[in-house]
Amino acid sequence: MSVVYILLGLVLLVFGGDFLVKASVGLSFKLSISKMVIGMTVVSFATSAPELLVSLQAALDGLPAIAINNVIGSNIANIGLVLGITALIGPIVVSKDFYKLNWPAMMFFSLLIYSFLKNDSLLSQNEGFILVSVLILFLVYLIKTAKNTAANDEVDDALAEVGYAKISLWLLLGGLALYFGSKWLVEGATELAEKVGVSEGVISITMIAIGTSVPELSASVIAALKGEKAISLGNLIGSNIFNIASVLGLTAIIKEIPVTEPQILTNDIFWMLGFTAIILPLVFVPKKFVFSRYKGGLLFLGYLTFIYLVLS
Template sequence: MQNLLFIGLGLLLLILGGNWLLKSAVALALRLRIPKIIIGMTIVSFATSAPELIVSVNAAIEGFPDLALGNVIGSNIANLGLVLGIVLLLGPIDVRKAFYITDWPVMMFASILFFLFIYFDGILSAFEGGIMVAALFLFLVYLLRFQQPAVVEEHQEVIKPLPLYKAVLYLGMGGVGLWAGSEFLISGAIGLAKLYQVSERIIGITIVSVGTSIPELAASVIAILKKEKAISVGNLIGSNIFNILAVLGITSLITPIKVIDRGLLTNDIFWMLGFAFLILPLVFFPKGRRLEWRDGIILLVGYAAFLYLTLS
């Protein structure tokens, strides 16, 4: 009971902390007059990936590498299979060529790079983490200089940024909430794994990853309901890129990550690659440059199959 309480409290603090950080980040970005698609691909993605970052860094430092890896791999699967699936049930999304020229290829590049770094030796070293962080920096430079909107906006709404003092206050509250939430979540997750004698990988790939994906789900659903589809899709693609290049890159720079449960390499990472690849054909079939409810059902069924086969 105590473990479930810790997990629940940890997730609540992570959600609140991520939301406060998101408000602060978007407010500061709007003050700098950064375009919405860039906000979605960078600011919102980083803010909603903050729970994964804090949880993975803490888990790796405290000696639970499978929890750190399972959290990120599971979050990337949940972002596309669960979150995007739900978003598409709420409404179709039209995409432009920047999606398959830049956004999707970078996500696939990051996923394959991570696969090549960790699959053969089971270790993500500080050197490899440095390469991933450098790749993220180059991607951000490209976005800020050259990226055009990848999603068709239905309308442009003028948003007034928060007062500066509120943005700074939310920033501080978000940081504290994320740190405290990660401590509670890791403590509860490890306790639950020991109690039911399951691996840290299983807890990380399911409970922890879905929990840390809740900010992406909340941000995307709110964005789609407000017709801000650029932020919705950009957030999910960008979040997966950030999860790999930033979360795992920064974590491995702090402490190398070594795989303990080989299921991460023989099962989970291939599901992550499969979902990342699947998005491209779904964009073009049956209708070109469009994602709709049928695609959402395919993604949700795929995610359900992943959970069933992983847990069985």
């Protein structure tokens, strides 16, 4: 039954996240929020909702390893799995904003969460407030400095015509799906960890992390197969930033998260920092500002190596 719970949980999280994104964007249009701001804030937060619910559910259930490694594993998967496979399908052009703002911000948040956890093996409520506060400042800076042409192409204009009744229904369905999906996923992961004799941290950094990265993977692969060149590395970086700052930040505000499994600080988080760091030099290796197939292959091979070492 543990595998069934995990699969059902993942399916509900995917559908729940999709409903929440649509409802959030539709409601934002009703409130006359610009498309650019919707893309930078509303969509980014809504797409992190599955990770948020999983981490919060795990923390409340007394399973902090899942709460932390869900985010660490998801961030690793976004770079090694999603970016790697997408680049294997077709080269990705990287804008100069990558090294001027996006990558430094992602590296900063990654090092910040490491320092908080390393300090006393605890992500405290105060540290959660710091993460969320810095994220808000970062978003305000993005919005103020962005040009109108920076509107997010992933925001569906058709959602501006959706009525309040459908938005309410999507919010209800999305909320229920995310609640039960996160609950069943955490329960299934816990049972599976006990049956196969591994820790919750191992299950969460592999199976759960891959599952919560499926929406990003499917969207990127479909776009690549269609030959769309507007696949944005910034979107994946934004997802990683939100995973750390909003998911762990908000979870810690509600319930402090202790580090209960040593490998989180001795192994797992260094893999996240490594994947975060490596994409900067890869951008400048010829061909510059292009994630070519061989670069994607290196990332994907690195991710397979990470999964092998975690499970071995």
